[in-house]
Amino acid sequence: MAMAIFAMATPALSLQPSLPLHNVMLHPCFSTPLRFKAHSGTGIFCVLQQQQQRKEHHDRKRTGVDWGCDPLSLENGTLLKEWLSTEGLAKQKLELERVESGGRGLVAKQSLRQGERLLFVPSRLIITAQSEWGCKEAGELLKEAGVPEWPMLATYLISEASLGRSSHWFPYIATLPQSPTSILQWTEAEVGTWLSASPVRERALDCIRDVTETYKDLQATVFAKHPQVFPAKTYTLEAFKWAFGILFSRLVRMPSLGQLALVPWGDMLNHSPQAAAFLDSDQSNAKAVVFVTDKSYESGEQVFISYGKRSSGELLLAYGFIPPELNPHDFVELELALNEEDPLYDAKLAALREQGLSSPQRFPVRKDGLPEQLIAYACLVVSPATIPAHFSQMAEAATQAGTGLDIQSILSRDDETNAYELILAVCENSVADYSKFLESNEVQHVDVNQVGSIPRTSRHQMLKELAVALCQAERRILYRLQHILRTELRTLRSKSTGDSFIGTYGKKRSNGGLFGLFKWNVDFLEKY
Numbered sequence: 001m002a003m004a005i006f007a008m009a010t011p012a013l014s015l016q017p018s019l020p021l022h023n024v025m026l027h028p029c030f031s032t033p034l035r036f037k038a039h040s041g042t043g044i045f046c047v048l049q050q051q052q053q054r055k056e057h058h059d060r061k062r063t064g065v066d067w068g069c070d071p072l073s074l075e076n077g078t079l080l081k082e083w084l085s086t087e088g089l090a091k092q093k094l095e096l097e098r099v100e101s102g103g104r105g106l107v108a109k110q111s112l113r114q115g116e117r118l119l120f121v122p123s124r125l126i127i128t129a130q131s132e133w134g135c136k137e138a139g140e141l142l143k144e145a146g147v148p149e150w151p152m153l154a155t156y157l158i159s160e161a162s163l164g165r166s167s168h169w170f171p172y173i174a175t176l177p178q179s180p181t182s183i184l185q186w187t188e189a190e191v192g193t194w195l196s197a198s199p200v201r202e203r204a205l206d207c208i209r210d211v212t213e214t215y216k217d218l219q220a221t222v223f224a225k226h227p228q229v230f231p232a233k234t235y236t237l238e239a240f241k242w243a244f245g246i247l248f249s250r251l252v253r254m255p256s257l258g259q260l261a262l263v264p265w266g267d268m269l270n271h272s273p274q275a276a277a278f279l280d281s282d283q284s285n286a287k288a289v290v291f292v293t294d295k296s297y298e299s300g301e302q303v304f305i306s307y308g309k310r311s312s313g314e315l316l317l318a319y320g321f322i323p324p325e326l327n328p329h330d331f332v333e334l335e336l337a338l339n340e341e342d343p344l345y346d347a348k349l350a351a352l353r354e355q356g357l358s359s360p361q362r363f364p365v366r367k368d369g370l371p372e373q374l375i376a377y378a379c380l381v382v383s384p385a386t387i388p389a390h391f392s393q394m395a396e397a398a399t400q401a402g403t404g405l406d407i408q409s410i411l412s413r414d415d416e417t418n419a420y421e422l423i424l425a426v427c428e429n430s431v432a433d434y435s436k437f438l439e440s441n442e443v444q445h446v447d448v449n450q451v452g453s454i455p456r457t458s459r460h461q462m463l464k465e466l467a468v469a470l471c472q473a474e475r476r477i478l479y480r481l482q483h484i485l486r487t488e489l490r491t492l493r494s495k496s497t498g499d500s501f502i503g504t505y506g507k508k509r510s511n512g513g514l515f516g517l518f519k520w521n522v523d524f525l526e527k528y
């Protein structure tokens with residue numbers, strides 16, 4: 001689903017870190033920019049199909065898109081399975097049911113052992129950017145325009161959905177939610193209000209704007225030029241957001257094919273942060289999509305896969321939910337910046353830029369420690385060094401782990417202390433922002449225990465629950481970090497010799513320096 005599933009199939013959307021950080025496992029989001037410049041093309045019409053489509057949709061709801069179903073509908077799922085069976089889907093050991101987490105999900109019809117291969121959705125029943133278009137002219141125009149994979153697939157979905165029953169994919173499209181959950185369901189104002197304390201806010205706004213801009217580009221360069229093929233009433237921004245919402249929450253990149261795909265039936269599997277199973281093309285046969293159970297299941301239990309090692313923020317953006325249980329893949333971004341009053345500001349900024357970094361710069365932090373890169377960046381910020389080569393070394397260490405930089409040979413213990421204090425101050429400010437939000441009247445009594453359930457009492461309530469669950473998850477990491485930093489600072493200060501930079505240059509310190517610090521076992525902090 002944007003399943004990360006499948007590399008589980010690698011999920012399609014994620015918070016893109018601005019840096020390649022070794023200890024943060026992130027997945028490619030839009031690996032190619034969403035916006036693109038298309039070339040003009042010629043038009044052939046699909047008039048008959050459009051007339052039929054207009055007739056079929058005439059009586060449908062006029063708000064939102066005309067296709068898809070209620071997110072809890074099981075009837076369409078049953079029809080989908082019947083259709084897939086007639087098209088060659090093997091007998092299933094899984095059944096579509098209403099489930100507590102995720103609305104609908106696949107449940108074991110019998111006990112399943114660990115290591116069992118399931119699904120076997122024939123490859124010809126999956127949708128990829130190479131799939132045949134019901135309206136061939138539309139496909140040709142997009143290919144001619146050089147439209148990238150994501151907007152190509154989004155347009156494909158709209159095109160097929162708008163054909164109604166005459167589309168080959170009708171039974172599948174009928175099972176897709178009419179309002180797919182993802183950040184695209186939120187308005188920019190809602191993001192601004194509810195995610196104000198979290199760095200995810202910027203990602204969310206970027207994501208909404210990217211999709212909107214992509215639509216505008218496509219509209220100007222292709223749709224508007226061929227209105228008979230892409231009728232304005234059908235190819236609306238709303239339809240485009242629906243299609244992107246479907247892609248965000250269901251598209252998977254299958255590791256062995258390296259291909260993005262929608263997998264009917266397979267995309268009814270929900271995510272668990274504890275799961276390690278993922279969709280992939282059958283290696284032995286390569287003609288079906290399968291997954292291998294990573295644990296045994298009793299009959300009647302919901303079967304989960306993993307959409308990837310995704311943080312709560314990433315899950316919220318792509319899939320529109322946050323798991324209620326502790327998510328081992330959570331991280332939060334901390335932002336550091338050079339001090340503009342620093343007389344060495346220009347030299348430090350130049351060193352950062354040489355490494356493709358900037359000021360400010362964000363770094364993801366997980367519950368088990370600080371990335372070396374963040375520490376190196378903090379060292380650069382506080383460094384009084386006068387040797388420009390040291391700036392370059394620190395900036396390089398801020399881009400990647402394991403550069404072998406001996407910070408202790410560059411910074412005194414006092415500078416090291418300053419670097420910790422800087423990180424602690426940033427961390428404390430961030431915690432204060434989260435706490436202010438979480439203690440505000442609007443959300444202080446929100447109960448997030450039901451955050452994974454569908455449907456919710458109201459949309460307003462849903463946004464509040466998601467925002468609270470996200471902020472709690474992110475603040476939890478910062479609490480740990482504060483604890484670690486305060487403890488270490490106490491140790492550093494108690495040992496402080498007041499050594500000057502010159503006095504300590506080149507000496508090794510007994511505590512192993514900054515890079516040794518975060519190898520601690522921090523499980524005792526689980527109480528947070």
Ligand SMILES: C[S@@+](CC[C@H](N)C(=O)[O-])C[C@H]1O[C@@H](n2cnc3c(N)ncnc32)[C@H](O)[C@@H]1O
Pocket residue numbers: 001003071101102103104105177181182249250267268269270271272318319320321322323451452453
């Ligand atoms: C690939 S679909 C899975 C099938 C989906 N439940 C359905 O009924 O169509 C992904 C969507 O399922 C929901 N989902 C998946 N895992 C979930 C979970 N653990 N908790 C809550 N919702 C989940 C989210 O709405 C997500 O966008």
